[in-house]
Amino acid sequence: TKLLLNCVGPYRIHGEPVVAACASSGCDYLDITGEPEFMEEMEAKYHEKAMETGSLIVSACGFDSIPAEMGVMFNTRQWVAPAVPNHVTAYVSLESDKRIVGNFATYESAVLGVANMDKLQQLRRSRPKKPRPVVSDHSTFLFVVDILVFHGLKDGDSKPWAWWLQYYLPTLQYYSPHIRCEKIYIVSFLSIASIGRGILVPEADMMLGHPDLFKPLPQTMMIAIPGPHLPKGPTIEYQEKIGLRALKLPSADAVVVRRTLVTLMENPHGLPGINESPEHIGKREAYWSSVKPAHFGVKIASKSLLGIYRILGVGVFIGLLCRFSFGRWLLLKFPSFFSFGWFRKTGPSEDEVRSASFKMWFVGYGFSDSNLASERNSKPDMEIITRVMGPEIGYVTTPISLVQCALIVLSQRENLPKGGVYTPGIVFGPDLQERLQENGISFDVVSKTALPSPAPA
Numbered sequence: 001t002k003l004l005l006n007c008v009g010p011y012r013i014h015g016e017p018v019v020a021a022c023a024s025s026g027c028d029y030l031d032i033t034g035e036p037e038f039m040e041e042m043e044a045k046y047h048e049k050a051m052e053t054g055s056l057i058v059s060a061c062g063f064d065s066i067p068a069e070m071g072v073m074f075n076t077r078q079w080v081a082p083a084v085p086n087h088v089t090a091y092v093s094l095e096s097d098k099r100i101v102g103n104f105a106t107y108e109s110a111v112l113g114v115a116n117m118d119k120l121q122q123l124r125r126s127r128p129k130k131p132r133p134v135v136s137d138h139s140t141f142l143f144v145v146d147i148l149v150f151h152g153l154k155d156g157d158s159k160p161w162a163w164w165l166q167y168y169l170p171t172l173q174y175y176s177p178h179i180r181c182e183k184i185y186i187v188s189f190l191s192i193a194s195i196g197r198g199i200l201v202p203e204a205d206m207m208l209g210h211p212d213l214f215k216p217l218p219q220t221m222m223i224a225i226p227g228p229h230l231p232k233g234p235t236i237e238y239q240e241k242i243g244l245r246a247l248k249l250p251s252a253d254a255v256v257v258r259r260t261l262v263t264l265m266e267n268p269h270g271l272p273g274i275n276e277s278p279e280h281i282g283k284r285e286a287y288w289s290s291v292k293p294a295h296f297g298v299k300i301a302s303k304s305l306l307g308i309y310r311i312l313g314v315g316v317f318i319g320l321l322c323r324f325s326f327g328r329w330l331l332l333k334f335p336s337f338f339s340f341g342w343f344r345k346t347g348p349s350e351d352e353v354r355s356a357s358f359k360m361w362f363v364g365y366g367f368s369d370s371n372l373a374s375e376r377n378s379k380p381d382m383e384i385i386t387r388v389m390g391p392e393i394g395y396v397t398t399p400i401s402l403v404q405c406a407l408i409v410l411s412q413r414e415n416l417p418k419g420g421v422y423t424p425g426i427v428f429g430p431d432l433q434e435r436l437q438e439n440g441i442s443f444d445v446v447s448k449t450a451l452p453s454p455a456p457a
Contacts, residue, residue: 001025001027002027002028002410003027003028003029003030003406003409003410004018004022004027004028004029004030005030005031005402005406006018006019006029006030006031006032007031007032007402009032009033009035009105009106009108009109010035010105010108010109010112011031011033011035011038011059011109012035012037012038012109012112012113012116013112015031015033015038015042016038016041016042016045019042019046019057020045020046022050022055022057023046023049023050023053023055023057023421024049024053024055025053025055026053026054026055026419027055028055028056028057028409028413029055029056029057029058030058030059030061030402030405030406030409031058031059031060031061032060032061032062032063032064032398032401032402033059033060033062033064033109033252034060034062034063034064034065034106034109034251034252035109035112035113035252036113036252036255037113037116037119038059039059039060039252039255039256039259040255042057042059042421043259043421046421047420047421050419050420050421051418051419051420052419053419054418054419055419056409056416056417056418056419056420056422056427057419057420057421057422058405058421058422058423058424058427058428059421059423059424060252060256060423060424061401061402061405061424062397062398062399062401062402063358063393063394063397063398063401064251064252064253064256065251065252065253065256065257065423065424066401066405066424066432066436067358067360067388067390067397067401067441068090068251068253068254068256068257068298068360069253069256069257069260069423069424069425069429070388070425070429070432070433070436070443071090071360071362071386071388071443072088072090072257072294072296072362073291073425073429074362074386074388074433074443075088075362075364075384075386076088076291076292076293076294076364077290077291077292078364078384078386078445078448079292079364079366079384081370082368082369082370082371083366083367083368083369083370083382084292084366084367084370084373085292085294085364085365085366085384086225086227086294086295086365086366086367086373086380087294087295087296087297087364087365087366087380088294088295088296088297088362088363088364088365089296089297089298089299089362089363089364090253090296090297090298090299090360090361090362091239091242091244091246091299091300091301091360091361091362091363092249092298092299092300092301092358092359092360093244093301093302093303093358093359093360093361094356094357094358094393095356095357095358095359096352096355096356096357096392097355098351098352098355098356099341099352100342100352100356101341101342101343101344101347101348101349101352102339102342102343102347102348102394103343103347103348103394103395104335104343104344104345104347106343106394107335107339107343108332108335110318111318111322111328111331111332112322112328114250114318114319114322115322115323115328225293225294225295227366227367227373227378227379227380235247235248236305236308237299239301239361239363241363241383241385241447242301242361242363242385243303244301244302244303244361245301245302245303245304245305245307245308246299246300246301246302246308247299247300247308247311247312247315248297248298248299249298249299249300251298253298254296254297254298256423256424256425257296257423257425258296259423260423260425260426261293263422263423263426264288264291264293264426267426268288269284269285269288269289270284270285270287270288270426270429270430271416271417271422271426271427272284272417273412273414273415273416273417274413274414274415274416274417274418275414276414276415277414277415280412280415280430283430284415284430287429287430288429288430291429294364294366301361310340313340314338314339314340314342317331317338317339318331318338321338348392348394348395353392353395353396354392356391356392356393357389357390357391357392358389358390358391358392358393358397359387359388359389360387360388360389361385361386361387361446362385362386362387362388363383363385364383364384364385364386365380365382365383365451366380366382366384367380367381367382368381368382368450380451381450381451381453382448382449382450382451383447383448383449383450383451384445384447384448384449385445385446385447385448385449386443386444386445386446387442387443387444387446388441388442388443389441389442389444390436390440390441390442391440391441396440397441400436400439400440400441401436401441404432404435404436404439405424405428405432407435408428408431408432408435412431
């Protein structure tokens with residue numbers, strides 16, 4: 001068997017034996033899970049084994065999280081230099097001429113996911129911290145233009161490590177994304193090399209200075225999100241530009257996008273293939289050089305306030321009852337009642353599937369010039385709205401997404417990584433959008449707008 005497609009959830013119950021078998025045998029594996037705990041646990045347990053055997057394991061190849069991943073990358077690629085994005089929010093709108101009905105396994109996965117949230121947090125705390133994109137935080141006087149970079153080769157490593165040093169008067173603030181993301185204050189450049197908790201870099205291999213004063217080593221790349229942190233915003237937001245009210249959606253999409261960005265930090269030109277053609281190398285590097293890091297969040301949207309209150313009600317039911325075994329039994333025994341008819345054990349009818357569709361709006365805010373992000377108290381002055389649209393999410397869009405990922409694996413295996421546990425965006429990014437567009441999922445630029453400057457205080 002070359003490739004296995006796993007469509008049986010909940011994956012926390014049924015998924016691990018399949019992943020383990022593929023990782024051990026070298027068989028490639030794709031699934032359609034939207035369960036963050038399952039995905040992160042499989043990465044923790046089987047990534048090294050999959051790399052060793054050549055098994056390419058990619059989760060979230062369905063509606064979770066292909067439209068979100070490809071959509072946010074499509075949005076950030078519209079920011080042409082010197083413009084840069086700061087944050088992108090996806091607004092998911094499910095539409096139908098009839099009733100919207102979801103699959104019971106999706107509902108069951110959501111109930112079990114909320115019930116086991118503590119296990120996910122425990123898993124994350126137990127794993128080594130990975131580097132994330134650097135954020136310019138104006139509240140503590142940290143600016144991208146003031147970052148000092150320390151490059152060095154660790155003994156036995158072929159790739160240099162990159163550490164960031166940021167001005168924080170009267171001392172320097174040292175920030176190593178490779179070591180637990182802890183912030184350590186230092187008073188002297190001479191103490192830098194000894195802070196690494198056993199990771200010592202020979203003095204001859206050190207380079208220290210302002211980024212304008214030297215050329216970084218070619219294997220390293222600093223990924224920074226310009227400007228302030230993502231604003232919190234109201235619980236119920238009205239997004240006037242798209243005419244929708246929205247609530248934060250605790251889905252896997254934001255987690256998957258973040259994992260892709262983390263992998264991109266370690267591999268700024270994308271993941272090299274086993275035996276890539278020169279044409280594909282050029283395509284991959286051009287694609288990833290155009291993708292820009294940004295804060296990302298997902299919200300579920302509705303045209304009516306009543307729709308928002310229904311979504312809130314389902315969330316309250318699940319949040320309260322899933323804490324107890326009897327409550328979980330009630331939720332799973334009577335899904336239609338507790339979801340106001342959105343989920344039922346029989347699933348949707350053929351007519352309900354045919355009449356359903358989705359729109360996913362990506363509203364990005366950023367700066368028309370990256371230099372503006374370095375100014376104190378700066379606020380985004382540019383907005384780009386893009387949109388992904390497609391048919392019913394569970395029974396049409398999900399199979400389209402999964403099958404197109406599978407066809408890439410079967411037809412371009414030499415252009416893909418040898419093995420490992422990855423997100424779909426980092427593996428299929430350069431090739432997937434075109435395939436989706438050819439199969440009924442559209443990507444559009446809605447608007448590019450200059451935002452009015454805030455009135456002076």
